Amino acid sequence: MVFSRRRARLTSKAGQAAKSGFHALDSRLPVAEPGRQLLRKAFPDHWSFLLGEIALYSLVVLVLTGIYLAFFFNPSMSHVLYDGSYGRLRGVRMSEAYASTLRITFDVRGGLLIRQIHHWGAVVFVAAIGAHMLRIFFTGAFRRPRELNWMLGVTLFMLALVEGFCGYSLPDDLLSGTGLRIAQGILLSIPVIGTYASFFAFGGEYPGSEIIPRLYVTHILLVPGILLALVVLHLILIVQLKHTQWSGPRKTNRNAVGQPAFPQFTTKTTGFFLMIFGVLTLLAGLAQINPVHDYGPYRSDQVSTGSQPDWYVGFLEGALRLIPPFETMVWGHTLMWNVLVPAVILPGLLFLGLYLYPFFERWVTGDSGEHHLCDRPRNRPTRTGLGTAGVTFYAVLLMAGGNDVLAYLLDVSLNALTWSLRVSLVVLPVAAFMATKRLCLALQAHDRERLTKGEESGKVRQLIEGGMAEEHIPLSPEEQHTILVREMPPPLQLTALPEGKRPSRRQRLRVALSAWYYEDRVDMPASAEQRRAIAARIAAPGEVAAPGPEERSATEHRGPG
Numbered sequence: 145m146v147f148s149r150r151r152a153r154l155t156s157k158a159g160q161a162a163k164s165g166f167h168a169l170d171s172r173l174p175v176a177e178p179g180r181q182l183l184r185k186a187f188p189d190h191w192s193f194l195l196g197e198i199a200l201y202s203l204v205v206l207v208l209t210g211i212y213l214a215f216f217f218n219p220s221m222s223h224v225l226y227d228g229s230y231g232r233l234r235g236v237r238m239s240e241a242y243a244s245t246l247r248i249t250f251d252v253r254g255g256l257l258i259r260q261i262h263h264w265g266a267v268v269f270v271a272a273i274g275a276h277m278l279r280i281f282f283t284g285a286f287r288r289p290r291e292l293n294w295m296l297g298v299t300l301f302m303l304a305l306v307e308g309f310c311g312y313s314l315p316d317d318l319l320s321g322t323g324l325r326i327a328q329g330i331l332l333s334i335p336v337i338g339t340y341a342s343f344f345a346f347g348g349e350y351p352g353s354e355i356i357p358r359l360y361v362t363h364i365l366l367v368p369g370i371l372l373a374l375v376v377l378h379l380i381l382i383v384q385l386k387h388t389q390w391s392g393p394r395k396t397n398r399n400a401v402g403q404p405a406f407p408q409f410t411t412k413t414t415g416f417f418l419m420i421f422g423v424l425t426l427l428a429g430l431a432q433i434n435p436v437h438d439y440g441p442y443r444s445d446q447v448s449t450g451s452q453p454d455w456y457v458g459f460l461e462g463a464l465r466l467i468p469p470f471e472t473m474v475w476g477h478t479l480m481w482n483v484l485v486p487a488v489i490l491p492g493l494l495f496l497g498l499y500l501y502p503f504f505e506r507w508v509t510g511d512s513g514e515h516h517l518c519d520r521p522r523n524r525p526t527r528t529g530l531g532t533a534g535v536t537f538y539a540v541l542l543m544a545g546g547n548d549v550l551a552y553l554l555d556v557s558l559n560a561l562t563w564s565l566r567v568s569l570v571v572l573p574v575a576a577f578m579a580t581k582r583l584c585l586a587l588q589a590h591d592r593e594r595l596t597k598g599e600e601s602g603k604v605r606q607l608i609e610g611g612m613a614e615e616h617i618p619l620s621p622e623e624q625h626t627i628l629v630r631e632m633p634p635p636l637q638l639t640a641l642p643e644g645k646r647p648s649r650r651q652r653l654r655v656a657l658s659a660w661y662y663e664d665r666v667d668m669p670a671s672a673e674q675r676r677a678i679a680a681r682i683a684a685p686g687e688v689a690a691p692g693p694e695e696r697s698a699t700e701h702r703g704p705g
Contacts, residue, residue, distance in 0.1 A: 163186035181495070186391045186402035186700045187409040194277050194416065199272035201417045202265050203375065205424055209262040210364065216252050218244040219314065219360035221353050230437055238316075238441035241356045245315040245436055251272070264281065266308050267433070270456040273301045281501075281531050284517035285388045291502045293381045296374055298498045303371050305456055309672060310363035312434075312454055316356055319434075321442025322451045324355060351444055386700050391517045391629040400700040413483035450549050455542065462544030463490055466566050508657045509633045516702060522591075523630045525659045527586035532580040533573040540569045581664070588666035591627045594619055596669055628668055635659040 187193070220240035226233050228243065229250045248255035277297055278287055286294035309327075313320045328350050332344040347354025386400040395401050403409045427433075439448055453461055463486030472479045505527070506512065521528040543550065545567045551558040598616030607613055619627075636658035638647050647655075 179427060185405040186400045187405060188387050188402040190390055193277040195272055196419060197413060199269055199276055201420045202269035204270055205265040205421055206262060206269060209258050209265065210412050212258050213248060213262060213366055216244060216248045219357045219358050236441065236627050241316040242441045243312060249437060257428055260433055263433050264427045266311060266423050270308055273304055277301060282521045284515060284524065285514040285518060286502045289385055289514055293378060295499055296378045298495060300371065302495055303367055304351055307363060307367045308454060308456055310359045313359055314356060314363060315436045316442050317436040318439040318442050318446060318448045319451055321592055322447050323453055329483055330487040332652035333480040334488060334501050335479060357640045361675045371683060386702055388516055388518050391626060397516050398702050411664050436687055452546055459538050459541035460542035461485055466544045466569060511633055522584040522587040522633060525581040527662060529577040529581040533577040535571045536576040540565060542574055559679055585664060585666060590667055592668055595624065595627060620695055632665055633662055
C-alpha cells in the first residue's frame, strides 16, 4: 500500500510537471495547434512514396559518417613520405590528403567500414533522388501547386551531383585525380572566363596547391549547408501542400488519406531508417567500393587504366567520349566545342528542361487548376514516352562512359562500339518514346476491354448453340474506380478570331503541341454519371471526411482547388 500511494503521488507530480512544462513552452512557442496538426498529418502508405524517405535517410547516414571521417582527414596537398601500416605504399611520396585517407582505411578503428558506408550512402542517396524524381514526373506530382517543390527537387539533385564529385575527389588518389584533370579541361573550355576559373579553383597552374582544401570546404560546409536548408524547405512545403495520392476509395482531389504521423508513421519510418542504415552497413562490409589504396597517389604524368567515375557523373564522361573532336578559331582564340558542348551546354540544357517542364506542360494543357491525385503513367502516354526517352538517353551516355571497359569485356572494336553508341544516342530515345506511347495506349485499350467484358476467369462454358465461350468476372467497384477516375484534358482548339485576323504562330504552336500531347487516347465506356455512381458505391456519404479510428488512418482536407 505504501508503495502504491508513493507511485500514485509520483505519477501525479510527473503529470503536473509535464502539463506545466507544456503550457510554459506553448506560451513562448506555437506548440499546441501546429503540433496537433503535425501529429495527425496523413502519410500515404504506397511503396512509391518510400523513395523520398530513402533519399532523406541516406542523407542522415552521410552526415553521421561524414562527421566521423572529418575528425581524421587532412585536406592538405603538401607532400609527405608515407610511413603507415600499408606496406605496398610505404616510402612513396604522396599528399597528406591521400596519406590521411590511408590512415583512416588501415589505422583508424572502424575507419574502412565508416568510409565505405559513407561512399555507399552517397551512391544510394543520388540514386534515390533520381528514382524519386522519376516517380514524381511519371505521376504528374509536379503540377500546380507543387511547381516550387519540383524545382527544389531538381536543385537538390544537382547539388547531390556536385557534393558527390567533391567527396569523390578528396582522397587525391590516381583515379580521382584523373577526374580532376577532366574537370580542369571542362573549366578551360568555357570561353573568356575558363582560364580564370581554372586558376582560381586550383590555385595556379594545374594541379596547383588549393583544389583539395577548397573541395573539402565545399564538401563539408557549403554544399551540405545548402542541401540541409533546401531539404527542410522541401519538407515544409510537403506539410503545407499535403501529399499527392493515388486515386481510390475515399481519396479525392480535396483530401489526403493515409496513416497519421503519430504513432503509425513515426514507428514505421523509424524502422525504415534503421533498415536503410543496416543495408548500407551490410554493403560496406561485404562489397568493396572505391579502393583508393589500390590506385596509388595521384601524379599528373599518370592516368589509371580503365578510369571510371561514379555512376552519377558517368553520363558526363560518356558525352565527352561520344562527341567528335571539333573546335573553332575566333579572333585568335580556340573554342573547344568537343568539351564545351557535352560537359557544359548539354547538362545546362538538361537541367533547364527539368526546371521548366511543369510550366511547359501547363502551357500546353491550358490547365491552371490544382492537382493532388497521381496520374497513372499509361493515361499520359506522351509524358510517359518523354520520360522513357530521357532515361534511355541517359543510359546510352552512361554506357558510353565505360566504352573502353565494354570493348575489352566484349572483345569488340572500341571505334565500332563508339560509333554504335553515337547512333544509339539519336535512335534509341526516339524508338523508346514511340514504343512507350504505343504500350500506354495498348494498356488503356486493355483497361477498356476489362471494363466492358470483365476479368478473365480461366473457365470456359459451352453455349446452347454448341460453341464455347470464356467466362468473365465483372470488375469490382474499386478496380472500376481506378480505371475510370483519370484526368485526360482535351486538346486545345483555336478560338474564333474576328474576320481578317489569323492566329499567331505562338497560338498555332500551342494547339499543335496540345494535339500531340493529348489527341491519342482510348476513351472509356462510362459517362460522368456512371463514374459518380461508382465513387458513391465505394465511399458512402461521410466516409471521406471521417474515417473510423479502427482504420488507423488520417484524412487531411485541402482548400477548394
